Amino acid sequence: MKPMPLALILSSLVAASRVGGGVSERALNAAKIDTMLVPTVLFGRHPGWGAPGGGPVEQDLFQGVLSGIADQGLLDITDIVLTGYFADVGQVFDTAAVIDVVRKGKRVNKGVKAYAARPMVIVDPVMGDAPGGLYVHAAIAAGIKDQLIPRADLITPNLFELGHITGRQLTDLASMVRAARSIDCPCLVSSLPRHGQIGVMYVDQDEAWMVTHDRVPKAPNGTGDLMTAAFTCAIAGGADPKTALENSVAVTVALVRRAQEWQAPELPIVAAANLLQEPGLSFEAEPL
Known part of the structure; x- marks a missing residue:
């Protein structure tokens, strides 16, 4: 029997909000990926609602x-390492050490072989957002940049985080693509302004794609976590980057729209779990 993928998630665990590691775990489980969630914080609710x-x-x-x-x-048999929010710089260094162990693993445990020949490391560099700037300690942001991004197979920053990581002014689409390529690691970048809409782009050294969609006012928290997880699921399932981009945006937009339809304060990732596999809408990525 062929084994199913196994993912190690290192991120926040928030009891009453559909964000962070909880969203990642649900999305990966829906794609038949087993998960191990190691929490970096234990919060009652998202800080955006008040004291967590x-x-x-x-x-x-x-x-x-x-x-x-x-x-x-x-x-030894971990196929995916997915990192998100960190509360302490020590957690970042511990995560870097764990990534090294996973990469050197035997890919077999008690006769069970890993699903993938090589593990995939996805780093969501959760640091901050515009206009507020960093919302983690500067040492944590520096640790993510220096310890985790060099170990990543994919990073998923928002536009502010891309600028902070690269130290570049991102004034137009061309500068954003150049900044992403300067990292020398494939990037999935969200929150890009685009002709009055919002864009998400995938960039590596060979190709670049953009999907745009209408802005959704008052979207629930956790959309970045969801998009990263949905993209990860698509890539793990064998999709090419363009298809994974289109699918991850469709899944995220579909769940946000359903939240608005139901007047739900959080992403309805359980009640509307069917949208994770069949979002019911599609987007066409444009080449950059």
Whole structure:
């Protein structure tokens, strides 16, 4: 029997909001990808609603959870590492070390072979957004830039994060593409202004694609987490980057529209889980 993919998610766990690692886990599970979620924070709600409750996962506890996974031999057969929000720079360094272990893994555990010949590392560099700027400590942002991005097979910044990572002024589409290519790692970049709409682009050294869609006022939190997870699922399933881009935007827009239709304050990723596989709308990416 062919094994199913196994993903290690290192991100936030928020009880009452559909954001962070919780969204990632649900989206990957819907694509028949097994998950191991290692939380970086335990919050009651998204900080956008007010004081979140809870707090960061202390580094000793974070390391202990990772040690348990390692002792079970599961890092050897991890196919996907997906990182998101970090609350402490120590968590970033621990994650970098875990990525190295996964990359050097035997790809077999107790006779069970990994799904993929080589693990895939996706780094969502959660640092900040316009117009507010950084909403993590500068040391965390620096750790993501210096420790995780060089280890990534794909990064998924928003436009502000792309500018912060590259230190470049992003004044037009050409400068955005150049900035993405300067990282020397494929990029999925969200929150791009485009002819009164909003765009998402995929860029690597060989190709660049853009999908645009209408802005949705008061969209629920977690859309970036959802798009990253949906893109990851598509790539893991064998889709090319253009198709993965089109699909991930369709899934995200479909769930946002459903949230508005139902007047839901959070992404209805459970009640409308069917949209993760069949969003019911499509977008055509344009070459850049």
